[in-house]
């Protein structure tokens with residue numbers, strides 16, 4: 001999800017070739033864009049925490065902060081694994097990077113909340129989405145330990161949005177069919193133009 005949904009954002013771009021990265025191990029990854037079919041793929045659970053997995057998570061944070069975004073799912077960088085990175089800290093707050101491996105919603109509130117959502121894979125498109133206002137999410141941390149978090153507000157929305165990605169679901173699936181068809185058409189046309 002992009003940072004500060006509702007405001008205009010530049011199209012996420014990669015660092016120019018040869019530009020220095022923050023750390024030699026970290027790398028920006030390309031964010032795939034609608035209508036890329038991989039966005040509809042259901043991601044596989046992570047079996048165990050490996051060096052590759054840690055490198056993926058580092059790259060995802062780097063990519064998410066650069067975009068900038070508050071949440072990213074691995075499939076958005078083309079990796080079909082159930083991995084999500086989130087940072088909902090406000091601009092004047094210190095960074096709060098959180099990684100969720102195999103996240104699943106184990107409880108959602110009856111109470112609903114509405115946020116204007118956006119998605120780094122659907123740049124510059126924002127729409128209000130209603131979701132449960134509170135959720136409990138079970139996940140594995142980077143030490144391989146099972147954890148549970150109770151989330152509300154923006155974090156609850158971001159977690160639901162990103163967990164949807166691990167199941168091949170996009171936030172536009174939660175809006176009216178008319179609006180969804182319109183945005184898919186727009187991005188499909190843009191992809192065709194770029195391919196020409």
Ligand SMILES: [Zn+2]
Nearest residue numbers: 001119120121
């Ligand atoms: Zn998204």
